[in-house]
Amino acid sequence: NNVLLKKRGFFDHQNNGSRVNPKQLIGDAIRHRIETIDPEYCEPGEEDAFFVADLGEVYRQHLRWKLNLPRVKPFYAVKANPDPKVLELLAAMGTGFDCASKNEIDLMRGMGVDPQRIIYAQPCKTMSYIRHARQQGVKQMTFDNDDELRKIARLYPDAELFLRIMTDDSASLCRLSLKFGAPLDTCASLIQTARELGLNLVGVSFHVGSGASDPMAFLKSVQDAHYVFKLAENYGYDMKTLDVGGGFCGESFEPMAKVLREALDEYFPTTDIIAEPGRYYVSSAFTIACNIIARRTVEPSPSTTIDDERSYMLYINDGAYGNFSSIIFDHQHPVAKILTVGDRFIYGTTQADESVPGSPDAVDYSIWGPSCDGLDRVMERQKFDAILETGDWLYFEDMGAYTRCSATKFNGFRDDHDVLYVCSEPGARAMLRI
Ligand code: PLP
DSSP: OOHHHHTTTTTOOOOOSOOOHHHHHHHHHHHHHHHHHHTTTEEEEOOOEEEEEEEEHHHHHHHHHHHHHHHEEEEGGGGGGOOOHHHHHHHHOOOOEESSHHHHHHHHHTTOOGGGEEEOOOSOHHHHHHHHHHTOOOOOEEEEEEHHHHHHHHHHHTEEEEEBBOOOOOEEEEETOOOSOHHHHHHHHHHHHHHHTTTEEEEEEEEOOEOOOTTHHHHHHHHHHHHHHHHHHHHOOOOOEOOOOOOHHHHHHHHHHHHHHHHHHOOOOOSSEEOOOHHHHHHEEEEEEEEEEEEEEOOOOOSOOOOOOOEEEEEEEEEEETTTGHHSSOOOOOOEEEEEEETETTTTTTTGGGOOOOOOEEEEEEEOOSSTTOOOOOEEEESSSSSOOOOOEESSSSOOOOSSGGGGGGOOSSSOOOOOOOOOHHHHHHTTOO
């Protein structure tokens, strides 16, 4: 059994089938991996950064979703993290999938996911991909402009269409309405064109922006969607489904879900509701461990005050061109914690965290990626109560969304860092047949 687990990429934590402390499980997996690595003597790349993914966390997020948004069927946005085991678990839990391209459609179809559980949620699609979606039987797709409607009429006339409307995404991390979404005053003419072309308009979709922070953006979008549903009735459409998109974050989920739930009950009491959450499902499930590959001492300049202490620049083996691409593309601020200092493994302890303000032992660090580019900075400033050296390890939590999927090979580094899997929930283990 242990050998089988290993073959499937799982770290064996020898549990007896009960719920395991997630932190302890992740810590054990990391320790097991790094205690065999001696950066002084190891093979090139043995000390490369690696992820630990707790699939139990994905499972818990799903339960949390069902508790807070029982009417809303999630179609996981594959782009956030197309990790095969995450997808396997979500497929087993019965979610649908939001695919943005041919490859994502093929990935899900290759896993045996029924085409009815897929929405091709990209309002401006490649023509050959539309034909491919048709061949794969993926009928549901979004559009937001007249040209796209005419393209679809030619290439896939019996597709099931969602009109994506523009939202106020000003309070989100990644604004999408700059690029997508039909302004409300264009919807009547789009619906009329769909009618003239004999197309099958089945619903409305929106996206309040990735990393949304204002629950009211959901309320406003639901109200706008309601207006478009009524508009469509004037053209003889009886739309069946509302797609409320993504934008959900773990930290603000409950208040956001409450506003959305109440808005849906008021404006769409009987309509089918789907969503396209990405970040929500995966962000907190992935932790990354990085090795300190170099250190530079920065002496205080003679002209500064005596309070200025020596500080250090730490260079780690992953950065903004790799899995920390989220800093640039996703406006994230990952927080370093200490995994090891010398021989001491301090993952999960208070010592691993940033030093408490005013601590006399505090040492100042900046943290940089491994490439030759000055833009490649992971943290501008972090204080720890420890002197870190080359060969020590750091870790970063909440690294599951928009990280590995947008990593590059720039400067010859890897874009396919290992993922060690653990599973802290018995329910998820059963679904994955672990
Ligand atoms: N749906 C669409 C069409 C998107 O463009 C995105 C993200 O860009 C998502 C869903 C997922 O968004 P999030 O990860 O914020 O939930």
